[in-house]
Amino acid sequence: MQLDIRLPMGVLFLLLGVILIIYGFVSDPVIYVTHSLGQNVNLIWGSIFGAFGALMLWLARRAARKP
Amino acid sequence: MFHLAMLSSAAPGSGAVSLQLTPVDYLILGSYFAFVIGIGWTIRRYMKTSSDFFESGRSLPAWICALGFIGANLGAQEVMGMAASGAKYGIATSHFYWVGAIPAMVFVGIFMMPFYYGSKARSVPEYLKLRFDEKTRTFNALSFAVMTVFSSGISMFALAKLLNAILGWNFDGCIAVSGLVVLVYIYTGGLTSAIYNEVLQFFLIVLGFLPLVILGLQDIGGWDGLMHNLDAYSDTKDMPGAWSSSWSHLGSAAANPIGIEWFGLVAGLGFVLSFGYWCTDFLVIQRAMAAKDMNAARRTPLIAAIPKMLFPALVILPGMLAIALYHKGGTAGLALPIGADGNPDYNMVVPAMLSKYFPSGMLGIGLTALMASFMSGMAGNVTAFNTVWTYDLYQRWFKKDATDAHLIKVGRVTTVVGLLISAVCAYAATKFNNIMDMLQLVFGFVNAPLFAIFLLGMFWRRATGHGAFFGLLIGTLTAAVFQGNTLPVGETASLLKGGWMSVQQTFASSMAQSFWMAIFAFTGCFLGTFVISLGTKPNRTTDELRGLVYSLTEKTRDAPGTPWYARPTLLGGLVLSATLVLNIVFW
Numbered sequence: 001m002q003l004d005i006r007l008p009m010g011v012l013f014l015l016l017g018v019i020l021i022i023y024g025f026v027s028d029p030v031i032y033v034t035h036s037l038g039q040n041v042n043l044i045w046g047s048i049f050g051a052f053g054a055l056m057l058w059l060a061r062r063a064a065r066k067p
Numbered sequence: 068m069f070h071l072a073m074l075s076s077a078a079p080g081s082g083a084v085s086l087q088l089t090p091v092d093y094l095i096l097g098s099y100f101a102f103v104i105g106i107g108w109t110i111r112r113y114m115k116t117s118s119d120f121f122e123s124g125r126s127l128p129a130w131i132c133a134l135g136f137i138g139a140n141l142g143a144q145e146v147m148g149m150a151a152s153g154a155k156y157g158i159a160t161s162h163f164y165w166v167g168a169i170p171a172m173v174f175v176g177i178f179m180m181p182f183y184y185g186s187k188a189r190s191v192p193e194y195l196k197l198r199f200d201e202k203t204r205t206f207n208a209l210s211f212a213v214m215t216v217f218s219s220g221i222s223m224f225a226l227a228k229l230l231n232a233i234l235g236w237n238f239d240g241c242i243a244v245s246g247l248v249v250l251v252y253i254y255t256g257g258l259t260s261a262i263y264n265e266v267l268q269f270f271l272i273v274l275g276f277l278p279l280v281i282l283g284l285q286d287i288g289g290w291d292g293l294m295h296n297l298d299a300y301s302d303t304k305d306m307p308g309a310w311s312s313s314w315s316h317l318g319s320a321a322a323n324p325i326g327i328e329w330f331g332l333v334a335g336l337g338f339v340l341s342f343g344y345w346c347t348d349f350l351v352i353q354r355a356m357a358a359k360d361m362n363a364a365r366r367t368p369l370i371a372a373i374p375k376m377l378f379p380a381l382v383i384l385p386g387m388l389a390i391a392l393y394h395k396g397g398t399a400g401l402a403l404p405i406g407a408d409g410n411p412d413y414n415m416v417v418p419a420m421l422s423k424y425f426p427s428g429m430l431g432i433g434l435t436a437l438m439a440s441f442m443s444g445m446a447g448n449v450t451a452f453n454t455v456w457t458y459d460l461y462q463r464w465f466k467k468d469a470t471d472a473h474l475i476k477v478g479r480v481t482t483v484v485g486l487l488i489s490a491v492c493a494y495a496a497t498k499f500n501n502i503m504d505m506l507q508l509v510f511g512f513v514n515a516p517l518f519a520i521f522l523l524g525m526f527w528r529r530a531t532g533h534g535a536f537f538g539l540l541i542g543t544l545t546a547a548v549f550q551g552n553t554l555p556v557g558e559t560a561s562l563l564k565g566g567w568m569s570v571q572q573t574f575a576s577s578m579a580q581s582f583w584m585a586i587f588a589f590t591g592c593f594l595g596t597f598v599i600s601l602g603t604k605p606n607r608t609t610d611e612l613r614g615l616v617y618s619l620t621e622k623t624r625d626a627p628g629t630p631w632y633a634r635p636t637l638l639g640g641l642v643l644s645a646t647l648v649l650n651i652v653f654w
Contacts, residue, residue: 002113003106005131005263009270012102016095016432023091023428031426036282042428045278049432052274 004063010056017050084404084418086233092431099435100248102267103442107252107260117474120257121454122189123357127259131266132363133370136354138265140375141272142444143225146382146437150420151413153379153386154393156324157297157310158653159317160386161379166337169372169646171345173639175355176368179346181623182525184356184364185614191349192459198524198615200532200606201463206539208459210513211349212452216485217510219448220492226441227493233418242493245438246486249445253453253482258357261450265354268439273374275436276381282424283388286399296391303394310387313653326555326576335582339589343518350451361623365635372642376649389416445489453481504563508550515585516542516592523596528616532607534600542592549587555580 024043032040114120127135152160188194192211196204227241252260287293297310309316309323316323317332325332345351345368355367392401393411403411403419421433457478462469469477520539523530551568555577560566565580574580613619625634632638 002126002259003110003263005106005266008102008106008109008263009267012098012267013270013274015098019091019095019098020428020432027427035426036424036429037285039282041278041282041426045274045429045432049274052270 004060006056006060006063010053010058010060013049013053013056015053017046017048017053020046020049022046084233084402084415084422085235086418086422086430086434088234088430088434089427091428092434095428095431096435096438099271099439103248103264104251106263106267107254107256109256110259110263111255113259114255114257114475117457117471117478118189119259120475120478121457122353123257123259123262125357126359127262127357127363129358129363129366129370131262132354132358132367134269134374135262135265135357136351136367137371137374138269138443139261139350139354139447141265141269141440142447143222143441145378146272146276146440147225147229147414147417149378149382150386150389150416153383154390154411154413154416155386157301157387157390158313158379158383159309159323159325160383161313161649161653162325162332162336164375164379165313165646165650166333167341168345168375169642170337171341172368172372172375173643174342175346175352176365176372177635177639178617179521179525180355180365180368181361181620182615182617183352184358184361185620185623189356189458190455191347191352192455194615195520195524195535196459198607198612199520199530199535203520203532203536203539204459205463206536207517208455210510212455212460214510214514215350215448215452215455216488217492219445219452219485220489221496222441222444222448223489224493224496226438228497229418229437233422238497242490245442245445246490249442249449250482250486253446253449254479257478258353258450258454261446262354262357264446265443268436268443269374271432271439272436273381275432275439276385278429279420279424279433280381280384280388283385283392283420286424287388287391287395293388293391296395297387300390300394310390313650315654320575320579325578326574327579327582331579331582331586335585339515339518339585340582342522343514343516343585343589347517347521349455350447353451353454362625362629362633362635365623366633366638369635369638369642372646376642376646385420386413386416389420449482449485449489452485453478456481456485508563511581511584512543512546512550512588515546515588519589519592520596523593523600524616526617527600528609528612528618529600529605530596531600531603531605533603534596534598537599538592538594538596541595542588545591546584546588549584550580553580553583 020042024040024046027042032038116124118124149160149163183191183194186194186197188197192204192208195207223242223245226245227238230236230241231238252264284290284293287296294311298308301307301310304324306316306322306324317329320326320328355364358364358367389401389403390411392399393403401419401423404415406412417437421430425433457474461477462474466473516539519542520535524535548568550565552566552571553574554560554564554566554570555574558564560570564577574583609619
């Protein structure tokens with residue numbers, strides 16, 4: 001097996017998740033009223049992106065440990 | 068191919084939709100580009116042989132090949148074109164999935180992959196050489212090579228035109244950047260890099276568009292609200308209920324917005340076009356042939372069929388939501404630009420939805436997902452092009468004794484040249500739109516009959532090289548004659564629209580015309596190959612046909628103890644059953 005794709009994928013989604021979560025905290029709440037029905041989608045989907053990234057990293061790590 | 072036809076329509080017109088990006092959106096976009104290039108750069112050191120570069124060393128697990136298989140197909144035509152069709156035709160667009168894709172994906176996985184993978188052919192044209200002869204291979208390789216660079220160019224054009232329209236970005240800059248990014252990751256990492264990026268793009272597109280669907284559904288009042296508004300919209304088009312059902316309006320072509328009756332749809336789209344694309348197009352087959360073993364290769368299209376089956380929720384639903392919201396109007400409605408024909412500009416459905424529901428941050432994700440879909444479409448075409456050019460044309464006609472290192476070099480140069488030709492096509496599309504449409508039409512003539520020779524070649528040992536080659540020509544000619552004698556209602560006769568010989572038959576829509584053209588082309592090719600094969604001597608011995616023809620190939624059996632999810636036949640049966648249920652639920 002060459003590079004495990006779950007590794008870069010995990011890092012990217014985790015990074016995107018962190019960016020969205022931080023932006024979700026610091027952004028003006030008005031943008032969520034005008035766009036996303038009042039929901040802070042950056043916070044919600046940032047968490048989902050981050051969790052997905054972490055899952056990919058965990059799977060890659062588990063696979064690397066196998067003999 | 069119906070996919071190509073969609074691609075052209077995905078090129079947006081001038082729209083009033085405009086997106087405002089903020090630094091966080093650029094940060095997200097930049098992160099994605101850095102990773103895409105980084106993946107190619109990281110795996111460049113694994114590219115030691117031409118097999119590594121063109122076939123991923125036949126080493127990838129089934130799940131990666133499956134997501135690459137589906138990711139290569141998840142190009143712009145899928146995301147933009149299917150959303151546009153969802154708005155234009157409603158739930159019936161799902162026929163492109165549940166009729167026009169899944170059955171063919173199951174068929175290629177269970178029945179055809181043993182020949183492609185087992186024959187050790189490096190490409191689909193090479194299989195044709197082994198099974199038939201050199202001229203059939205070269206004909207297929209040439210038409211495929213031209214079609215792939217042309218498709219890649221159309222993707223490039225559509226991306227640049229879209230970004231220019233909604234973001235005001237420079238057209239030349241968009242062509243250069245998208246071409247360069249794809250170039251770098253394929254040049255360095257070959258097919259593996261393309262497949263890895265397709266996997267990444269797959270998840271990005273799924274997670275990037277899912278919030279759009281959820282927000283749209285919440286806004287319209289859930290599924291019931293969507294159906295209520297779609298029915299109200301259908302009433303204004305004098306086709307009550309047509310947007311909210313997939314089969315019940317297919318009794319006659321006049322009763323549904325697609326303008327097709329059930330037989331033309333099932334035989335034209337569900338059989339000829341769908342099987343012709345999923346079972347013979349090297350762009351997707353190449354992903355399965357990169358698998359680590361026969362079982363993984365066979366499961367590739369079957370695993371890919373699972374997300375494919377569910378994609379209507381991701382790509383068609385936004386279109387249905389858009390037209391329902393557009394019809395609803397008012398403050399909760401959706402503003403869609405109006406096209407020249409007085410109807411909404413369906414191609415702007417996705418940008419309009421992004422603009423409405425995604426604030427900064429998620430907007431960067433949505434735009435990245437959109438760009439990923441364009442680039443995965445381009446990369447799929449370019450990797451298929453460089454393999455077919457290097458193995459089937461260059462090595463065969465110019466340098467038979469080429470060393471392995473030389474083939475890698477040729478593959479890399481071909482990647483550069485392929486993208487340059489794509490860029491030329493993209494610029495040509497800005498000036499000569501009719502020529503592009505004309506080229507697509509010609510490819511339609513060549514591709515429509517193709518499945519017939521694979522079907523006969525794999526399941527009838529008596530089919531000969533002359534039979535296949537001339538059968539293909541007869542099928543292509545049948546398509547051209549059919550198009551020359553038919554016309555969609557409301558169109559004037561022309562080379563592009565048809566009827567340029569005489570108008571013997573009219574169709575309710577151009578889609579119906581192309582489905583029926585495919586049926587005739589397939590029949591012409593099938594009969595031509597059959598008759599000519601019977602009249603010519605077999606050019607392959609029984610031994611040569613082993614592993615290439617069904618009756619002469621040992622059946623692949625699952626090893627004892629293989630779990631259910633690793634058994635291709637069982638997996639295929641489950642996928643087909645689930646598809647049947649979906650068809651019934653949304654009848």
